[in-house]
Amino acid sequence: MNPEKLISFFKAHPQVLLLQEMTEEGNRHIHLKGTVGSGAALVLAGLFDRPGKQQHLIVLGGKEQAAYFYNDLENLFDEA
Numbered sequence: 001m002n003p004e005k006l007i008s009f010f011k012a013h014p015q016v017l018l019l020q021e022m023t024e025e026g027n028r029h030i031h032l033k034g035t036v037g038s039g040a041a042l043v044l045a046g047l048f049d050r051p052g053k054q055q056h057l058i059v060l061g062g063k064e065q066a067a068y069f070y071n072d073l074e075n076l077f078d079e080a
Contacts, residue, residue, distance in 0.1 A: 003075065003076045003077070003078060006042060006045075007042075007046055007076060009046075010042045010043055010045060010046030011046035011047075011049055011050075012046075013043075016043055016046040019043070019047050020047055020050065032044075038072045040069065041069055041072035041073055042072075044056070044058065044073075045073060045076045045077065048073075049077075
C-alpha cells in the first residue's frame, strides 16, 4: 500500500477525526498511547494532512524514538 492510501485511511479513521475535533476545539494537550511501531506516525500523519496552517509539538521519549518518528513522517510525506 502506498503512503497516500495509508494516510487517507488514517485520516478517515473515527479516532483521528476525534483528535481533529479535539484540536479544533482548542484542546492543547493530547496524550496518544497504545500505538506500536509506526502507528503514532500514521495517526499523526492523518491529523497533519489537513488544509490550513497548523503547528504541532510532538514530545517523544528520547532522541532515538524521535529519529524513528521523524523518519516515518519523512517516508509517509515523501520528503527527503
